[in-house]
Amino acid sequence: MPDLTPILDAEKPVSEDIILTAENITKVFPGTVALDDVSFNVRKGKVNVLIGENGAGKSTLMKILAGVQPPTSGKILLDGREIHPQSPLEATRLGIGIIYQELNLCANLSVVDNIFLARETTRNGLIVHKFQKQRARELVSKLEQKIDPDELLGDLRLGQQQIVEIAKALAQDVRILIMDEPTSALSAAEVEVLFRIIRELKSRGVAVIYISHKLEELSQIGDYVTILRDGRKVAEDEVKTVNVPWMIEKMVGRNPAALFTRKERQLGDVLLKAENLTLPRSGGGYLLDHISFELREGEVLGFYGLMGAGRSDLVECLTGARPQATGSIWLDGKPVTATTISGRIQSGFVLVPEDRQRDSLVPTLSVMDNMLLASLKKYLRGIFINPAKEKSATDSQIKDLSIRVANSQQPITALSGGNQQKVVVAKGLLTQPKVLLLDEPTRGIDVGAKSEISEIINRLAAQKYGVIFVSSELKEILAMSDRILVMSKGTITGEFTHQEATEEKLVAASAIGHGPSNGGNHRGSGN
Amino acid sequence: MDQETSMKSAQVKKRRSITKTDVQQFLLRGRAFIALILVTIVFSLLAPQFMTAGNLVIMSKHVAINALLAIGMTFVILTAGIDLSVGSIVGMVAMIAGGMINEGIILPQLGIIIYPHTWMIILLSLILGTLAGALTGYVITRFNVAPFIATLGMYYVARGIAGLRNDGYTFPNLIGRPEYGNTGFEILGAGNFLGVNYSIWLMGIFTLVTYIVTTRLPFGRHVYAIGGNERAAELSGVRVSRTKIIVYSISGFCSALVGLIIASQLVAAHPLIGDAFELNAIAAVVLGGTSLAGGRGGMGGTIIGAFTIGVMNDGMVMLGVSSFWQKVIKGSVIVLAVIIDQVQARMQERIALQKQQEMK
Numbered sequence: 001m002p003d004l005t006p007i008l009d010a011e012k013p014v015s016e017d018i019i020l021t022a023e024n025i026t027k028v029f030p031g032t033v034a035l036d037d038v039s040f041n042v043r044k045g046k047v048n049v050l051i052g053e054n055g056a057g058k059s060t061l062m063k064i065l066a067g068v069q070p071p072t073s074g075k076i077l078l079d080g081r082e083i084h085p086q087s088p089l090e091a092t093r094l095g096i097g098i099i100y101q102e103l104n105l106c107a108n109l110s111v112v113d114n115i116f117l118a119r120e121t122t123r124n125g126l127i128v129h130k131f132q133k134q135r136a137r138e139l140v141s142k143l144e145q146k147i148d149p150d151e152l153l154g155d156l157r158l159g160q161q162q163i164v165e166i167a168k169a170l171a172q173d174v175r176i177l178i179m180d181e182p183t184s185a186l187s188a189a190e191v192e193v194l195f196r197i198i199r200e201l202k203s204r205g206v207a208v209i210y211i212s213h214k215l216e217e218l219s220q221i222g223d224y225v226t227i228l229r230d231g232r233k234v235a236e237d238e239v240k241t242v243n244v245p246w247m248i249e250k251m252v253g254r255n256p257a258a259l260f261t262r263k264e265r266q267l268g269d270v271l272l273k274a275e276n277l278t279l280p281r282s283g284g285g286y287l288l289d290h291i292s293f294e295l296r297e298g299e300v301l302g303f304y305g306l307m308g309a310g311r312s313d314l315v316e317c318l319t320g321a322r323p324q325a326t327g328s329i330w331l332d333g334k335p336v337t338a339t340t341i342s343g344r345i346q347s348g349f350v351l352v353p354e355d356r357q358r359d360s361l362v363p364t365l366s367v368m369d370n371m372l373l374a375s376l377k378k379y380l381r382g383i384f385i386n387p388a389k390e391k392s393a394t395d396s397q398i399k400d401l402s403i404r405v406a407n408s409q410q411p412i413t414a415l416s417g418g419n420q421q422k423v424v425v426a427k428g429l430l431t432q433p434k435v436l437l438l439d440e441p442t443r444g445i446d447v448g449a450k451s452e453i454s455e456i457i458n459r460l461a462a463q464k465y466g467v468i469f470v471s472s473e474l475k476e477i478l479a480m481s482d483r484i485l486v487m488s489k490g491t492i493t494g495e496f497t498h499q500e501a502t503e504e505k506l507v508a509a510s511a512i513g514h515g516p517s518n519g520g521n522h523r524g525s526g527n
Numbered sequence: 528m529d530q531e532t533s534m535k536s537a538q539v540k541k542r543r544s545i546t547k548t549d550v551q552q553f554l555l556r557g558r559a560f561i562a563l564i565l566v567t568i569v570f571s572l573l574a575p576q577f578m579t580a581g582n583l584v585i586m587s588k589h590v591a592i593n594a595l596l597a598i599g600m601t602f603v604i605l606t607a608g609i610d611l612s613v614g615s616i617v618g619m620v621a622m623i624a625g626g627m628i629n630e631g632i633i634l635p636q637l638g639i640i641i642y643p644h645t646w647m648i649i650l651l652s653l654i655l656g657t658l659a660g661a662l663t664g665y666v667i668t669r670f671n672v673a674p675f676i677a678t679l680g681m682y683y684v685a686r687g688i689a690g691l692r693n694d695g696y697t698f699p700n701l702i703g704r705p706e707y708g709n710t711g712f713e714i715l716g717a718g719n720f721l722g723v724n725y726s727i728w729l730m731g732i733f734t735l736v737t738y739i740v741t742t743r744l745p746f747g748r749h750v751y752a753i754g755g756n757e758r759a760a761e762l763s764g765v766r767v768s769r770t771k772i773i774v775y776s777i778s779g780f781c782s783a784l785v786g787l788i789i790a791s792q793l794v795a796a797h798p799l800i801g802d803a804f805e806l807n808a809i810a811a812v813v814l815g816g817t818s819l820a821g822g823r824g825g826m827g828g829t830i831i832g833a834f835t836i837g838v839m840n841d842g843m844v845m846l847g848v849s850s851f852w853q854k855v856i857k858g859s860v861i862v863l864a865v866i867i868d869q870v871q872a873r874m875q876e877r878i879a880l881q882k883q884q885e886m887k
Contacts, residue, residue, distance in 0.1 A: 345763075345764040359758050360759050362752045363756060365751060365755055369748065373759075374765075376745040384739075385743050385745060
């Protein structure tokens with residue numbers, strides 16, 4: 001049994017090696033209190049883990065430490081001296097670096113230019129390209145990546161962009177490095193490399209602040225853990241004395257027993273049949289190479305694979321977002337002829353995209369307007385939008401999916417990631433689809449919201465929806481799916497029923513077609 | 528005890544400052560309208576003849592021209608686009624309409640000249656302007672050309688056509704001839720209903736209709752969504768290309784209408800009619816609080832913006848301010864308005880925070 005008694009601050013011995021302390025930090029935003037009297041200690045040469053559900057205030061606390069936002073009240077002590085970082089630049093000068101959850105990189109610049117952005121090495125006012133390139137190459141190779149420093153950032157895949165973001169932080173000599181979910185876009189091999197780098201930083205006395213939703217990771221890499229819930233600190237302890245259930249318990253404030261539950265269900269007839277789905281790659285070859293599969297009514301079909309395996313391309317083809325795609329699709333036995341997105345939505349496909357900020361949300365609109373965007377035609381009286389119909393549709397979804405909002409007119413940006421994602425799911429459901437395409441629906445959301453999304457998926461499957469569920473998280477996909485298809489390099493390389501599937505089998509199938517791990521390129525960086 | 532008193536003082540504070548923040552919020556929300564009232568008061572004090580009914584009618588006629596263009600422009604800017612072609616379309620439509628009245632439609636192959644009825648001329652002109660806008664919209668969506676460039680192209684092309692139509696000369700005396708059945712064109716510009724000029728009526732009707740379109744029709748919601756996040760709108764099933772083409776068509780339609788009104792008011796068509804009108808329209812939209820980044824703003828603000836510019840223009844003319852100073856002042860006011868807009872966003876956040884802490 002894990003120890004469930006709360007650990008009080010007063011019981012903690014004051015450690016000698018505390019480099020940074022945030023004392024009684026409070027931060028108020030319009031509509032919410034993001035942080036309520038939170039104190040946080042950062043220890044030198046340790047990995048200081050910060051966890052909590054989305055909306056618990058982790059990112060806000062980090063933004064305060066990094067000088068992005070000032071706290072409403074409270075103070076920050078660096079080496080016992082009070083500091084007031086007014087800008088990220090000032091925080092950097094104080095030795096505080098940050099790697100953001102949402103990548104802060106310029107897609108139109110090269111890898112080198114990104115790494116040295118705002119810190120260009122100059123001689124006589126001119127950028128010294130040669131030196132910068134050399135340094136960038138060292139940094140990237142230290143991260144065991146084959147990335148050409150001259151390549152445009154926008155041409156890299158998401159995982160590689162994450163590596164560049166990390167290299168950018170390493171390029172600054174930081175004493176405190178904040179990592180806000182650095183592994184959310186990384187493959188298992190890349191995570192290993194990152195952890196090695198973190199250990200090296202530790203040995204050099206750098207204090208790492210590490211935020212993650214992947215609790216299993218933390219026991220590998222963490223030293224101290226601080227847990228936030230609803231803007232308050234609920235626990236602080238050494239990682240080696242705690243375990244995952246205890247952390248979840250603290251984070252959600254309830255028993256985590258059934259996080260992902262899958263109910264046995266009766267599968268119906270074939271709902272969706274896809275044959276020879278093909279999507280050419282712009283540089284030759286295929287993103288999707290003649291893919292065929294079937295989906296039954298009430299089935300949750302998981303798609304597992306590494307980044308770039310073609311899973312997102314597949315769901316985007318089904319939803320009509322890729323006009324170059326060829327192949328045949330049947331829904332309910334009838335061929336799907338619509339080629340546009342709106343046509344596909346009418347036929348019964350709906351996509352919950354992977355990248356919430358880029359593809360799902362309209363930041364200038366309210367919660368309600370976002371939720372109804374895909375199904376506006378349903379709330380008309382004559383040619384006018386009827387506010388009463390809008391309200392009842394919104395309210396019922398808010399209730400069904402237990403979306404936490406003050407009111408439906410709130411700006412969508414005021415919601416936490418998990419609640420934003422539920423609004424996106426609600427937007428999809430309101431189109432009354434037959435097939436739901438969920439692309440990483442739990443990415444970057446907290447444990448509680450993940451569990452709720454999994455319940456929603458169960459409920460939808462029970463209502464005879466067909467669900468296609470793309471995920472990179474093994475535990476989640478194993479727990480949720482009736483059947484799992486594994487993709488690699490645009491083809492299906494494995495198919496497993498719920499009973500057959502194991503983590504090993506999925507990982508093995510996802511590596512088919514990839515040569516031996518390309519962790520090579522071990523040119524000493526001569527740090 | 529202690530707690531009680533602190534609670535009491537908190538309550539007192541709450542009551543006092545809520546009224547204060549309410550006033551602040553009122554001032555910020557209604558800032559465009561307040562600015563309009565202030566400008567009006569200032570000019571009526573400085574120029575006694577400013578507030579006379581006759582002057583207000585003249586001013587409203589001027590405003591109507593800019594407001595109609597600004598209404599079309601608002602749709603475009605809400606989608607995060609821009610339309611530089613409106614002034615040129617005004618000129619082109621005026622010249623084409625003038626030509627149809629004075630010279631008819633010449634069909635050389637058949638050796639005949641058709642003189643369309645005035646109503647037909649108006650209809651054809653409106654269709655022409657709408658098609659010009661639709662063409663720009665098509666170029667923007669089909670070939671992924673930046674709106675600035677596509678409309679810059681139309682800016683030159685339409686102005687060029689306006690000049691070509693009569694070799695750079697004016698079509699004078701657009702009164703038609705009774706024997707051709709094309710008289711009465713001048714009524715559009717000069718006619719009144721209930722003592723109010725038609726152009727002012729048109730402005731009122733367009734404001735009302737487009738206000739409803741932007742707030743109550745799915746089309747309007749789609750316009751806002753495209754400006755806020757085009758990709759999310761597309762993936763939600765919004766037909767982005769079609770919506771954008773319609774938006775530029777609306778702007779073209781409004782331009783054509785203005786071209787007709789001006790030609791009718793002048794009873795003549797000159798190839799330089801509408802020169803630089805697009806900038807006045809953009810100024811009105813921006814002054815009314817619509818964001819050039821798209822997705823924020825609306826028709827109400829645009830109309831207030833158009834009136835503010837109108838009051839300033841006519842007021843300064845009446846005061847005899849030199850035309851050079853007029854430009855300096857107008858430019859400063861526009862930039863100032865946008866600065867206030869940015870400050871306002873921050874202020875609103877601060878006020879919301881204040882309120883929240885008072886509630887605690």
